[in-house]
Amino acid sequence: MRVKNKSEPNDKMVLLIRLFSDIISEKDDLRSWLYMKRSEINAALREMEAMCRKEHCYLPPFCSFTPNQWENIGCEYDEVRDCMLGWDITDYGLGDFNKVGMSLITIRNGNRSMPDKYPKVYAEKLLYLKEGQYSPNHFHWNKTEDIINRGGGNVLIRVFNSLPDESIDHEKDVTVHMDGRTFTVPAGTQLKLTPGESIHIQQFLYHDFEVEPGTGAVLLGEVSQCNDDNTDNRFEPPVGRFPAIVEDEPPYRLLCNEYPKAS
Numbered sequence: 001m002r003v004k005n006k007s008e009p010n011d012k013m014v015l016l017i018r019l020f021s022d023i024i025s026e027k028d029d030l031r032s033w034l035y036m037k038r039s040e041i042n043a044a045l046r047e048m049e050a051m052c053r054k055e056h057c058y059l060p061p062f063c064s065f066t067p068n069q070w071e072n073i074g075c076e077y078d079e080v081r082d083c084m085l086g087w088d089i090t091d092y093g094l095g096d097f098n099k100v101g102m103s104l105i106t107i108r109n110g111n112r113s114m115p116d117k118y119p120k121v122y123a124e125k126l127l128y129l130k131e132g133q134y135s136p137n138h139f140h141w142n143k144t145e146d147i148i149n150r151g152g153g154n155v156l157i158r159v160f161n162s163l164p165d166e167s168i169d170h171e172k173d174v175t176v177h178m179d180g181r182t183f184t185v186p187a188g189t190q191l192k193l194t195p196g197e198s199i200h201i202q203q204f205l206y207h208d209f210e211v212e213p214g215t216g217a218v219l220l221g222e223v224s225q226c227n228d229d230n231t232d233n234r235f236e237p238p239v240g241r242f243p244a245i246v247e248d249e250p251p252y253r254l255l256c257n258e259y260p261k262a263s
């Protein structure tokens with residue numbers, strides 16, 4: 001683990017996101033062009049598949065089902081539908097995926113609203129971040145997570161505590177837990193994870209992600225509690241979580257919120 005000097009190179013990005021969010025929050029006509037093209041999503045899916053192959057990370061069968069196959073898949077795969085397993089490509093609703101975005105696969109999860117049917121208390125994801133891509137600052141009310149660098153470049157994760165009103169605490173030092181080591185860093189420090197290293201993210205701890213320039217795209221693992229991405233992300237500044245999509249070509253894979261009901 002290495003600690004980068006306290007600095008805020010992403011302040012411009014955060015300010016841009018805040019400005020963008022403020023502008024569009026009351027203007028539905030502006031929201032309408034903040035979309036991802038299906039062709040962008042397809043390219044992102046193929047790129048993450050290639051990265052998984054490169055890092056010898058093998059995916060479960062449901063990750064390679066085609067949209068046509070999903071039309072005929074029955075209720076034996078309801079767990080994939082109900083727990084939103086599978087592909088999750090997001091531009092956080094900002095329409096600029098290469099600058100603000102992330103590709104994810106939920107490999108396993110429970111369902112907090114159906115605990116009797118899906119009692120699994122843990123979740124596992126893969127995350128893929130390209131050079132130049134930023135995954136925005138957020139915390140989780142319920143979920144604790146470990147983020148693990150599974151291969152590729154180095155990831156930089158900036159951490160802040162939150163205040164009782166849930167805003168960012170720019171002053172108080174942050175206690176960090178990384179691979180069995182506990183230590184303290186100034187608020188806003190970017191922690192660097194090289195392949196194999198991991199960080200524990202507690203509830204209410206703000207964190208964002210970017211790739212260390214020049215090191216290449218990174219494949220991350222996430223091990224966490226059962227997770228609901230519809231309700232357990234507090235972004236600061238506010239952004240969306242799932243993209244609006246324009247269909248400019250057929251889908252290569254369905255995303256985790258697009259599966260048809262069992263026939």
Ligand SMILES: [Fe+2]
Nearest residue numbers: 138140145207
């Ligand atoms: Fe997170």
